[in-house]
Every structure is written in structure tokens, then in C-alpha cells.
Amino acid sequence: MNTDFEKELRQLTIFQNEIKKLQTGQIDIVTKLNESKFVLQELKLLPKTAKVYQLVGPTLLEVTLNEAKENVENRLDLLGKEEKKTLEIIKETQQKHDKKKNELIAFQRKLMQPKNVPKKK
């Protein structure tokens, strides 16, 4: 009985670690999202005559203002979708984790019961 319990407990900790990893990934995505929002805001404030350059590897290329805006908007879209996906995965893993926890608690109660029987006099 004990080894089964240990196996389930290990599963629980695996879930917990997964959730932690996903959450740190989520924080990364959110920071990138905020940075891109900020860049888009800046680009929108520029007059149409402004020159915009993009750093591609070691080269600085001139891009039109509209190209730059499109670029950043696409990036925002992708990041938004990624964020939603990770949120869903986190929710799912959290549900699995909670279910496993309840199973463990019920399991523990079952283990405790046979010990109570001999104490009844």
C-alpha cells in the first residue's frame, strides 16, 4: 500500500514542478508582450516622416514605419495566443494536480482506518 501511495505522491510533485515551470514561462511571455506593446505605442507616436531601423542580427536595416508597426502587431498577436495557450495548460495541470491531491487524501484516510479498529475497546 505504501509504495502505491509514494507513487501517487511523486506524481503530485511532478505536477507541482510542471506548474512552476509553466508559470515562469508565462512571466517571460508577459514581459515580452508588455515590451512589444510599449514599442507599438512609441511607433504610433511618430510622425510619418520618421525613419525606423530594425536590428536584424549584426545589421541595422531601414524599414518603413508601416512595416515596423505591422511587424510589432504580428508579434503581439503571436505572443497573445501563446499566453492564452499557456494559461489553459496551467489550468489543466492545476486541475489534474488538485484531483490527484484529493485522491491522495482519500487514500490516506483509508490507510488510517485499519489502525483505528484495534483501539476500540
Add this chain to the structure above:
Amino acid sequence: MTNKSSFDLNNLNPLQLNSLKEQISTEYQKYRQSYTQLLEIKSLYSNTLFSLESLQPENLNQPILAPLTESLYLPGKLTNVKSVLTDIGTNFFVERSVEDAQEYFKRQTKIVEEKAQEVLKTMKQNEESLKAVNTVLERKVYQQQRKTMQQQQQQQQQKVLKK
């Protein structure tokens, strides 16, 4: 991440209060880190503003040392005192006039300052909740100690009576 629901601290036992205390402390550390980062960014901006001041039209054709690597500089002449490239993030740069760039950095400094003030406010709230948790924790520990002492005294009295 943390549920700051207004539950009564008195309903928690010392163990729970302790873990809550740790939670608040780690949060506080994170806030402090963000605050120092924001201050660093602010000083970076003020340095940039300072360097921009030397890009005046009277400095045209002044000799300068342009860095090639960290330890290698190239002597040259300042030929452009009108426009600069400002990094706006995610590998995008915008060419602006010196005045526009100065305005941009002043705007940025203001934004960073506001954010820093917000973080400072949250830090203060955090400090207060930490204090509250600490007071309740101390009281409970004291109550528990008194209880165990009283129980011990009662047990001793019972032993004396039995004799």
C-alpha cells in the same frame, strides 16, 4: 498569485502564520528588486540625457574617440550633431533630432519614475501586512507558551495533591 482576501489573521495557527510571513517576505524581496532595477534605468536615462547635451552644433567637427571594442577606440570627428538613433525596444531604432531624443528620454524618465512610485507604494503595503502578521504571530506564540506553562503548573499541583 497570492489571495489578499481580508480573512481574519486570528483564525490561523502559528504554523500557517509563519508560512504567510515567508510568503510576504519573498514578495517584498521581489518588489525591492524591481524598484532597484527601475532606479537603475532612471539613472541610465539621465546619463543619456547628459551625453545628448554634448551634441550641440558648436561641437561639429570636434575630435572624438569612437569605441570599436571594449578596449579599442578609434579617433574621429563628430560629423552629425543633428540626429540620433534611439532604441525603443525589441530591436527597433528610431532616428530623431537631438531635441526629440531629449524629449523622448525625459518622457521615459517620467514613466519610470511613476512605475517606481507604484512599486514603492506596494512595498509599503507589504511591510504593513508583514507587521500585522508578526504581531498576531507573537501574540499567539505567547498565548501558547502561557497555556503550556499553566498546564505544567496544574499537573504539578495535581501530583502534590495525590501525594
